[in-house]
Amino acid sequence: MTYCIAASLNEGLVLVSDSRTNAGIDNVSTYGKMHAFETSEDRTIVLLSAGNLATTQAVLEQLKRDKIKDAKININTVDYLSEAAQYLGQVSLEKQKQHMDAEGQSAFNPSATFILAGQIGDEPPAAYMIYAEGNNITTSAHTPFLQIGETKYGKPVLDRFLKPDSDLDEAALCCLVSMDSTIRSNVSVGPPIEMVIYRKDSYKLDEYYCFEAENAYMLNLRKSWEATLREAFSRLPSLDKTKSKSLLADL
Template identity: 50%
Template structure:
């Protein structure tokens, strides 16, 4: 499985991904799921991927090939970021169809989902989620982030922390905690964690960071977050004591009265009975 995050603030675009593609009992594989292209001073793009690895690799290779061979439509020629998202969607569909036609196997799934973000010229920065069907959406102003892959474990933190004026360092830390929460709950998501932070308006490649499982900062972040959660849990208010009327009302509840009464099991084995 995979977990990828893109965060859009007033000053930065933050992209984060795990690197695990296989987490069987005796085999763990890691591949980068974050890719970047650009022309300094003119445009910058970052792509996050989730789904079928063969499809993802073919999409990235086709994007590189189109740039190298100066095809009419490529990431160096599109006018708008939405055009770039359309282009990635078309390439993804083409590669999915290629693998589906080659496999012809029941249950085989060549689908991949992408997040594409960046900036072209003086246009505002954007992030887009590109679905396996080729269409795409962008993030709403009230929820300035997008996720793909195993999104459910890390989303609550992002919902509470990320807003448009979140500082770069806070956005990166939030992405890392969201990623660590997901890794703790799902073994198919794992390190290294890769992060690119792009400064809005600079049109230069973003700052790249990688955090392996043995990284001292990642281990400290994980430890402090776990301790903070336990401390916060310990400060939660105690449950209110039920009044006598509430107890009476509960005992006379029709729902409880309908519960079946189970008799104790009959033990027939004399050895156990002793």
């Protein structure tokens, strides 16, 4: 399983991904799901991936080949990030179809989902989620983040704290807590955890972090978050028992 987050805020982007691809009893394997591209100076593009690993690798290779061969459409020729998302969706569909028969059936599930994030030219930084079907969505003022993979455990903290005007460094902490919450509840998501903070108009990916298992900072973050939650829980108002009645009274 996988968990990836892209927070698209006024100040820039926060991208976080885990690296676990298998979590059997005696076999844990990892594969990076955050992929940065070497592009022209007027753009920065990062790809997060979830789903079939073979499809993901094939899509990445095609994007790289198109760029090297200077194909008519590649990540350096598109004028907008939305165009890059459409291009990625078409490439993904083509790679999935290679594993299907004439009736559109396959012996395995070749689908993959992606988040394409970055900045091109003078347009604001943005993030797009590309579904296995090739279509895409972006963030909104009410939901300034995207998730792929095992999304349910880490969503509550993002819903409560992330806003378009959130401070970028605070958003990074929020995304790390979201990732840690998912790891705590699902063994199929795990380290190394990769994170990049992209600041608007910088066109640089120099704020990159990789947290291995038992990383001291992540352990401290987890302990601090859990202690804060326990303290908050202890301050909740007591249940008003004066309004209670017997369930048997209605039977």
